[in-house]
Structure formats: structure tokens, C-alpha cells
Amino acid sequence: MADERGQSALGPVLRRWREALERWWKGADGRRDPLERWWDTVDSGQLPAGPPIERLAADLRRLAGESVRLHADRRVSARAFHLHVTELAYDETLLLACGALGVETGAATAPLGSTRRLELEVELARRGLQW
Structure with a gap:
């Protein structure tokens, strides 16, 4: 038309x-x-800065269990060395988890003092991380 x-x-x-x-x-x-x-x-395809948070939680769970086992078993050879290494690994993993969830750690490095470790654990738990 x-x-x-x-x-x-x-x-x-x-x-x-x-x-x-x-x-x-x-x-x-x-x-x-x-x-x-x-x-x-679309996802930019950038890789995360560290391991996935699920893996960090599993590592924290495993290392915490190993620390408890080492504290309880006095028959382990080189027990002090194993405890020290396990706690260092736990602290490093804790700091990685803090970085992944944006928890401010200041200039904290492993080994962490027991008070600082507890503060970071509480903050991670407050943000929903379970291990």
C-alpha cells in the first residue's frame, strides 16, 4: 500500500x-x-589467585585433625618436628583462606600466635567458612 x-x-x-x-x-x-x-x-577467564576455597577448607580440616592427633599421640617419632610443620601448614592455609574471603590479615605471616590464629579463625567462621 x-x-x-x-x-x-x-x-x-x-x-x-x-x-x-x-x-x-x-x-x-x-x-x-x-x-x-x-x-x-561472560567470565573474564582469569584464574583465581589461589586454590579454590573448598580445597582450603578441606586442607584446614585435615591439618587441624592431624594437629589434634599429634598432640594426643606421644609415640610419634620426631613429634615436635611434625607438630611444628603441621601448625605452619595450618597457618599458611589459614592465611590463604583469609585472602580468598577478603579477611584483613595485616602483615601476618606464619607462624601465627595463638591469639591471632583464633581471631582469624573466628573471622573466617563469621564469613561462613566451615572446616
């Missing part, structure tokens, strides 16, 4: 659709295409 000027009645509708598509294509910032905007919503 054409009007007296020979233009289709669909002309204004098609023009509005074309303008809407152009706005959509340019995006809100007017500079980027939809593929780039979509890609921004």
Missing part, C-alpha cells in the same frame, strides 16, 4: 525499527557493539 506520494505506509515503522536496532547495536555507551557488551558479562 502506497500513499499519494508513492511511499509505503510501512516506511515510518521500518525507520523506527531501524533506529531502535541502531541504538541497540551501539549500546548504552554508544561506542560498543553487542558482542563486546555480551563478552563483558
Whole structure:
């Protein structure tokens, strides 16, 4: 259907659709295409800074159990060495978990004092980490 000027009645509708598509294509910032905007919503593919939090929780659980076992069993050879190494590993894992969950540790390094260790454990538990 054409009007007296020979233009289709669909002309204004098609023009509005074309303008809407152009706005959509340019995006809100007017500079980027939809593929780039979509890609921004997809995971960037960056690897996490450390091990997954589930693995850290499992390691904390295992190391805590090992520490309890070493404290209880006086027959273990080189017991003091094993206790020291286990507690160092526990403290390092605790600091990694703090980093993963954004817990402020200051300049803390292993070995941690018992008070500082307890403070970090409480803060991790408050943030939902269970081990």
C-alpha cells in the first residue's frame, strides 16, 4: 500500500525499527557493539589467585585433625618436628583462606600466635567458612 506520494505506509515503522536496532547495536555507551557488551558479562577467564576455597577448607580440616592427633599421640617419632610443620601448614592455609574471603590479615605471616590464629579463625567462621 502506497500513499499519494508513492511511499509505503510501512516506511515510518521500518525507520523506527531501524533506529531502535541502531541504538541497540551501539549500546548504552554508544561506542560498543553487542558482542563486546555480551563478552563483558561472560567470565573474564582469569584464574583465581589461589586454590579454590573448598580445597582450603578441606586442607584446614585435615591439618587441624592431624594437629589434634599429634598432640594426643606421644609415640610419634620426631613429634615436635611434625607438630611444628603441621601448625605452619595450618597457618599458611589459614592465611590463604583469609585472602580468598577478603579477611584483613595485616602483615601476618606464619607462624601465627595463638591469639591471632583464633581471631582469624573466628573471622573466617563469621564469613561462613566451615572446616
